[in-house]
Amino acid sequence: QFGISDRALQPTMSAGSGVIVDRERGLVITNYHVIEKATRVDVALRDKRSFQAQLVAAAPALDIAILRVNARDLPALPFGDSDKLSVGDLVVAIGNPFGLGQTVTAGIVSATDRGLGPNTPRFIQTDAPINPGNSGGPLIDARGQIIGINSALISPNEGNVGIGFAIPANAVREVLDEAKRRM
Numbered sequence: 001q002f003g004i005s006d007r008a009l010q011p012t013m014s015a016g017s018g019v020i021v022d023r024e025r026g027l028v029i030t031n032y033h034v035i036e037k038a039t040r041v042d043v044a045l046r047d048k049r050s051f052q053a054q055l056v057a058a059a060p061a062l063d064i065a066i067l068r069v070n071a072r073d074l075p076a077l078p079f080g081d082s083d084k085l086s087v088g089d090l091v092v093a094i095g096n097p098f099g100l101g102q103t104v105t106a107g108i109v110s111a112t113d114r115g116l117g118p119n120t121p122r123f124i125q126t127d128a129p130i131n132p133g134n135s136g137g138p139l140i141d142a143r144g145q146i147i148g149i150n151s152a153l154i155s156p157n158e159g160n161v162g163i164g165f166a167i168p169a170n171a172v173r174e175v176l177d178e179a180k181r182r183m
Contacts, residue, residue, distance in 0.1 A: 080145030
């Protein structure tokens with residue numbers, strides 16, 4: 001006798017992170033891998049408000065997704081210039097590690113222009129703790145500007161070992177600017 005277990009029929013949820021980058025248009029940036037299999041995406045803010053989001057643009061090769069929520073006057077962060085980063089610069093990673101809610105960790109830029117293999121994007125490497133659930137959240141410089149979008153970590157056991165990677169803000173901004181031109 002074959003059947004489908006009740007557990008297999010249960011909807012699944014996963015959590016990631018994102019950052020609001022346009023307060024008037026309601027634009028949110030996250031990683032593409034965070035939302036690629038989702039049938040519904042909700043954006044939850046620290047103040048407990050929640051909004052259903054729509055995908056408006058994606059760059060899967062760069063692991064970037066741009067979402068839109070139907071809300072205005074949202075708290076947004078400005079972009080910095082990721083080309084001006086230096087090894088040793090202080091950074092802060094903000095995200096939702098392990099679904100725990102908004103968490104802030106600090107570290108430094110360990111490397112710039114780091115490749116993780118052939119035909120992969122170049123990353124900012126940081127020792128700021130980045131864990132599962134931080135994907136899509138911002139890496140912020142000492143001026144409070146987005147200099148990267150946290151995307152990956154290297155760990156033999158899916159926990160933090162001090163090697164995290166962020167997509168440079170300048171590459172992310174190109175995707176965002178193209179999406180805005182199409183809106």
